[in-house]
Amino acid sequence: MDIQKNWIEEEKSWYVTLSGEVDIYNAPQLKETLLAVIDLNEGNMIIDCKDLAYIDSTGLGVLISLLKRVKEYDGSITITELKPYIGKIFTITGLDKVFNIQTQR
Amino acid sequence: MDRISLTMPAKPEYVSTARLTTSALASRLGFNVDDIEDLKVAVSESIIYLINQFVEPGNVNIDYHIEDENQIIISIGVEHTGSAVKKENIAGNELGIYIIESVSDKLIKNINKDIICGFTIYKSCGGST
Secondary structure (H helix, E strand, O other), X not given: OEEEEEEEXXXXXXXXXXXXXXXXXXXXXXXXXXXXHHHHOOOEEEEEOOOEEEEOHHXXXXXXXXXXXXXXXXXXXXXXXXXXXHHHHHHHOOHHHOOEEEEOO | OEEEEEEEEOOHHHHHHHHHHHHHHHHHXXXXXXXHHHHHHHHHHXXXXXXXXXXXXXXXXXXXXXXXXXXXXXXXXXXXXXXXXXXXXXXXXXXXXXXXXXXXXXXXXXXXXXXXXXEEEEEEOOOOO
């Protein structure tokens, strides 16, 4: 798993690039990293998942806890470029209705 | 019927090993990309559930039964010497169960004293999901 994050001041948003596999082993690291950036600057978050190969239920749990934190200041999370087979997991769990999601074509 | 077995410590760092093995076997059987991803998800979520189920899980045992070139049956169990985790933790894992059921053709839960101790996952090439 690799996480790149950039704060865009004009948009008051974090642009995060998530790549590799997110699973029960590294999900705690993802949670720690993303909660830390929000503590640094409260803003919206755009997560680019173009190169995300896998995410499990613990990874989804991290995104849900992140969303709860962002909602506290009326922010939003947008997940972009999800591979279709990963988008399917969001659909199965109903999380496609909770997050703003854009799937790869 | 061919049988392949994998035993590994019930630790988060080894779940990716099970995904890789599952992917290789499903690919060998000619499953398409979507079915391979479904199997990886089903196996991974089963292991996560079992790891979280017990206070002191030992090894996770995975048996792959290849019925024919079109179907794979995967039995996943965990050795446990400790007591089961609290009920609220089990409830938190229900998302995983829901995912496993959704990506498998058929799922059997091995239940002992109201605790899920293992899963048997059935998946066929081009099976419904």
